[in-house]
Amino acid sequence: MKDTNVIQVENLTKKFGDFTAVNAITFEVKKGEIFGFLGANGAGKTTAMKMLIGISKPTSGNAKVADFDVFTNSEDIKKNIGYMSQKFALYDDLTVKENITFFGGIYGLSRKKIEEKRCLLVEELGLHNIVNELVGSLPLGWKQKISFSVALLHEPKIVFLDEPTGGVDPITRRQFWEMIYKASNNGTTVFVTTHYMDEAEYCDRVSIMVEGKIEALDTPKKLKEQFKVNSMNDVFLKLARNIE
């Protein structure tokens, strides 16, 4: 099972007028994999991800997500993916419980299913004391965890995480990565963008985007060997310098 591709991208390109934000990228992601999508700010990773989750139309190229074409079947893609943005977007003026009910609802889960999922989440995350609190009053770390769980509520095949650890302390980041591993072990594919290079080490495979192109793609171990350095941070710096 490990070898089936859930994301297949071929020469995917996005142009805004004369500016090419994403330049003919090609890669695939296997089922259950934790795929790190790295790049400096403005390298085009958010644009690339937006094309994959169906909210931005590619200019040219091919891409399949969960066996659906991004050009023709973006609605089917939406049912099969989860998404968590860098803002951990939940409704601040709704309680944790109401947020779970709402997001479960828009993914079409039955009331019973939502109830079930909620009880499970409360157990797993230890939400007993805060389930009826407004999300706005919770610390960032809690919002992040809940936001991730909400993205997984409808049991998507792939979950897209857009810089999921921004502004969070190292311990919470560590805990968050444990949640990611758990999801991956359950068979969910994780597609994660980040600019923390230490996090890149946790991924099964990483791609590094520079100025719209994928300049490197392999396991962290092989990449370090290839560039003859000790850390992903150095891989990244070396790549960026070569381009300049």
Place this chain on the structure above:
Amino acid sequence: MKRFIGFIKKEFYHIFRDKRSLFILFGMPIAQVMLFGFAITNEINNVDIAFFDKSKDATTQEIINKISASKYFTNKQMISNDAEIESVFKKGNIKAVLVFDRDFSEKLTKENKTSVQIITDATDPNTANTINNYLSSILQNYQQVINKQMKVPFQINPETRLVYNPELKSVFTFVPGVMTVILMLVSAMMTSISITREKELGTMEILLVSPIKPFQVILGKVFPYIFLSVINAVVIVLLSIFIFKMPVEGSLFLLGFESVLFIINALSLGILISTVSSTQQTAMMISLMGLMLPVILLSGFIFPIASMPLPLQIISNIIPAKWFIIIIKAIMLKGVGLTFIWKETLILVAMTLFFIAISIKKYKIRLE
């Protein structure tokens, strides 16, 4: 459908948990109706006036008594020299002075013709005008009374009748205006703010990634405000009927239908505003500057459109509020049916479709 209900439920949580929007939604309409109804008025009551009676005879005394006895004027002062006229105006309380010449009665009896001078304080032109009219009509009235005794061979007696608002109550013109302003404010501003809020928080992105369709998102955002605006309209109409004794001559059903039409028009404007603004603040500024001012100034709510310069008259045609005010005045005061206001109704429908069409187009562009 179940998704949609969940969405609307969420929307109501937002509204009821935000004290500010609650206040705008329910506090403001009532406050505005009360303010406009009671405080702002074109009518004059108990205006202080002074008399400078150089003639001092039975006729002038009779006129003075007649004027002082009316509920519009209070005789505050008798003036005895010309310099005093200036000084009472400067003090500010006296709004008008009536001057009878020395030979007032003499002329009246000998030449059958005499004149009286009305001097008004025109720092407030509207009030001055009204005072002028009221005083003139009292004098005319008196003239008719004495003419009857004298048997003048030819005379034309104008018999005026003011239809639809015989007592010239200004609240009758303000209620339709206030209703228009409030529906515009609640519908357009509140929806544009609530949509841009989702953009600002990043939740709009989450919604767009989810299987819920963009038009369902918009409908879900708009629906609660249709509901609340209808409640508002009902509250305003009830207030105007029971507190200001405003009549509703026409059909309540038609009034309801037209109000819903106008609400939808305002909502589509709100959606349009939200497609061009990315923050709540921009949305609010555009709503306030772009909608509120024209609605108040150019819709005929406060200033009559007929007396505006031509360019402004032309501009007023593109303001939906103008047509809605015409419609509700016609229904509430004249009691007409759809046959008399179909043109205005059609204009509102066309405008609504136009706004919705542009919003859809803009929204798609944004998604690309």
